[in-house]
Amino acid sequence: MTNAQNCRRRSILALTTIATNLMPPFEFSRIERYVLSLHDELHRFHSWDICFTEFSTNDNTHSLALHLGFYLASWGMYRGSSGLLQRNYKVHLKAVEILKSPAYATLYHQSSLAEIRNNIPLIMELRNELSKHYSGISFARKGMPDMISDTDTLLSKVILGTTGCVPAFDRYFIAGLKSSGIKNTKFNSSSLNDIVRFIDENNLSFAGAIDYVESRTRHRYPLMKLVDMYFWQAGFDASLPVSNLSESTQ
Numbered sequence: 001m002t003n004a005q006n007c008r009r010r011s012i013l014a015l016t017t018i019a020t021n022l023m024p025p026f027e028f029s030r031i032e033r034y035v036l037s038l039h040d041e042l043h044r045f046h047s048w049d050i051c052f053t054e055f056s057t058n059d060n061t062h063s064l065a066l067h068l069g070f071y072l073a074s075w076g077m078y079r080g081s082s083g084l085l086q087r088n089y090k091v092h093l094k095a096v097e098i099l100k101s102p103a104y105a106t107l108y109h110q111s112s113l114a115e116i117r118n119n120i121p122l123i124m125e126l127r128n129e130l131s132k133h134y135s136g137i138s139f140a141r142k143g144m145p146d147m148i149s150d151t152d153t154l155l156s157k158v159i160l161g162t163t164g165c166v167p168a169f170d171r172y173f174i175a176g177l178k179s180s181g182i183k184n185t186k187f188n189s190s191s192l193n194d195i196v197r198f199i200d201e202n203n204l205s206f207a208g209a210i211d212y213v214e215s216r217t218r219h220r221y222p223l224m225k226l227v228d229m230y231f232w233q234a235g236f237d238a239s240l241p242v243s244n245l246s247e248s249t250q
Helices: 001-022 027-036 044-059 062-074 088-100 103-109 112-118 121-134 153-160 171-179 189-201 204-216 223-239 242-248
Strands: 138-141 144-147
Touching: 027 204, 027 223, 044 062, 044 153, 062 088, 062 153, 088 121, 088 153, 103 144, 112 121, 112 189, 112 223, 121 153, 121 189, 153 223, 171 223, 189 204, 189 223, 204 223
Parallel strands: none
Antiparallel strands: 138 144
């Protein structure tokens, strides 16, 4: 193989690598479809707004535990198989104490991508503290002792609903990540860094989406809440028959 052929081969490999690493472009219609549900003031999606606002303005531990519990129930975490269903709101009291600790104050209302990126280690520390709390709670399942599962879904929904600094790693969100070429779908540093990269590549689009949502809801959502909406809607759309999706975009 000649030098010219070697150079051409390396160029092709480099371009292929770049193309593989590029993520799909931002689809603004996903935000628009999500916002349609917010027109109903009684929609369960608004449970996030209520819980997030309370954690930003209220310091009463019992009140916050009640709000956190209702938000989690509204967002699917109190289904019949859930250990939380077997416990009252006081199961969240220690979680509230952890979340309101001064050590995690910088996670509330992060206003820039740089802050999010720099705070990823602190976010993972908070995740681990909440994991220790919830996984240590026992309950009875059909008369047999069991422990609450500290799943990525539970832990990320708790943090999203209170600090707004991470998306919720549930079924539709994970499907949305996969559809956008993000392979790391666990609630860990790798996936958060991939999400930050996606935001960075679509920074102006996300800034416009934040303004758009505020114009429709009168709430200025944190950046990671927009990320949650965006990928959740992508995963939800992927679960629909094509005919239903076409109707929802008309």
